[in-house]
Amino acid sequence: MDSSYYLCANKAIKSQKCEKVIEEKNLSPKTNFDMINKNLITNDNHSNTSGIIAKAKKINIESINSLYILKEIFSLLSEKLKLEIIIYNKDLQNKLDINIENYKKIRGIYREVEKDGKGEEYNISNGELIFEGEYKNGKRNGKGIKYYNDELIFEGKYKNGKRNGKGKEYYNDELIFEGEYINGKRWNGKGYNKEGKIDFKIKEGNGKGKEYNNYDKIIFEGEYLNGEKNGKGKEYNNNDKIIFEGEYLNGEKNGKGKEYYYWGELKFEGEYLNGKRNGKGKEYYNSELIFEGDYTNGKRWKGKGKEYYNSKLVFEGAYMNGKRWNGKGKEYNIYDKIIFEGEYLNGERNGKGKEYNKYGELKFEGEYKNGKRWNGKGKDFDYNEELIFEG
DSSP: OOHHHHHHHTTSSOHHHHHHHHHHHOOOSOOTHHHHIIIIITTOSSSSHHHHHHHHHHOOGGGOOOHHHHHHHHHHSOHHHHHHHHHHOHHHHHHTTOOGGGEEEETTEEEEOOSEEEEEEEETTTOOEEEEEEEETTEEEEEEEEEETTEEEEEEEEETTEEEEEEEEEETTEEEEEEEEETTEEEEEEEEOTTSOEEEEEETTEEEEEEEOTTOOEEEEEEEETTEEEEEEEEEOTTSOEEEEEEEETTEEEEEEEEEOTTSOEEEEEEEETTEEEEEEEEEETTEEEEEEEEETTEEEEEEEEEEETTEEEEEEEEETTEEEEEEEEEEOTTSOEEEEEEEETTEEEEEEEEEOTTSOEEEEEEEETTEEEEEEEEEEOTTOOEEEEO
16 A cells, blocks of 8 residues: 555545645655654544654654645644644754744743734643734734633733723623723723623723633722722632632722632631731631731731630730740630740740649749740649659
8 A cells, every 4th residue: 555545544634635645746655754644643632742742853854755745734733732843843843934933932822923913822731722913022912802712702902912992801702891901901991791781880990890810700890090909899719709808009908808718718807008918817717716916018927916726715925927936925725724824936935934734723834945844843744633743
């Protein structure tokens, strides 16, 4: 069987082109084209991508005499494999006259563009088209269309890679916003709900609005002033759960607010400054209070605080840099009885202190160093209340 029959039988070249190719290209019986057919075309199912890429690196492109055949084979591959093979195979780049500098990988996405002109962007994980439009100096400039899961999510104008000018946003093929953008932000326009009715308005960056991520999931809704988050607002995760609600100033969390775990339970409530916890606050886990006290730059910092376990107070005292730090503090057991009171340094007992048994009776008094008893007098008992140490 000669290679021309082999190629047609295996659909390496579309059937309607077989006769033309055989006649015009004078195919030889044996070429490395068979290897490409076996290693790439028949395996182009996304299940063994790493193996296919490894084989693609080793293909001797120079042994393939027909550029026409090479282009035909290449055209049949998925967009994902095309991009991967181009990246890894220098010979193929030269043979097909592809400038690898036009392919830029950004967060898992390969971008194929001219510095100026029209171009397309694809998701390397599945080969789907995610953007098509105009470019200048390698950035989106001019008209463009953005997709997610083969659905239109935005169409409009860009400038220096950001939305600028008129545009429309969509979700599940329904219009959710239309208006004007400045530096990627909605500036003037209207938002629509699922029934197609006006849900909110933005004028010169002011009013109530909503923001969406690249997957067209809502990530924020709230009040704006001059295009920035100002006033009350809410943030969401990819599961449509609220992760923050509170006050904003100049685009950052400022004032009172609440944070939530990804499953929806309260995590923190308190005061914020410039996007971080600052001031009084409380932390929760499994709907139970675990800490209350002072924060600075997002951490339990200089000031007093209290720790809880199963809703029981276990420590109260001074903190610095997120730890029980320098100063005096007290520890408690689950029966609300004090078990230690004294001085701390670098998060450990250091200095003078007292220990108590579970009944609240003094059992040691003295000095501590690096969390251990160092100098002092006391008594210690086992679980049966038998004296095991006195000194």
